[in-house]
Amino acid sequence: MSTYMAKNEEVERNWYVVDAEDKTLGRISSKIAQYLRGKHKPTFTPHVDMxxxxxxVNAEKIKLSGNKWDQKKYYRHSNYIGGIKEMTYKELLAKDPEFIIEKAVKGMLPGNKLGRKMIKKLKVYSGDKHPHKAQKPVKLEL
Known part of the structure; x- marks a missing residue:
C-alpha cells in the first residue's frame, strides 16, 4: 500500500474566522499557521498548499505577556548606511495593528514559494467587521 499524496486539484479550502480579542500573540499565531498550512487535515501533504x-478580527486587542509591549522591538532597514529603524510593539500597535499578527504568522510558515502562497490566505482586520461574508466563514475557537 502506498502513501496518499494529495494533488492541487483535490484540495478543498474552507474559510474560518478567528477573534483575536484577549488572546496571546504567539499561541494564536501558531494555530493560525497550522490552519494556513493545512496540518489540521488528515490528507496533509508537505509539498502541496493544503x-x-x-x-x-479584533487585531488591535491582542495580548502580549510580560513587558513585551515596551521591550520587544521591530526592526527594519532602508539599505543605506545608518538606516536602521526600530519601533516598539506599543508604537506598532498604534500605527498598524494588523502587521503584528501578519509578521508573527509569516515567521511560522515555510520560507519558500509555498510559504509566500500560504500567507496570502491570511486576512487580518483591526475591527470586528470583515468583507468576507459571501464566503460563509465558520467561527474557529483557538
Missing part, C-alpha cells in the same frame, strides 16, 4: 483561508 491550507484554508483564515480571517482574523
Amino acid at each position: 491550507g484554508d483561508f483564515v480571517i482574523v
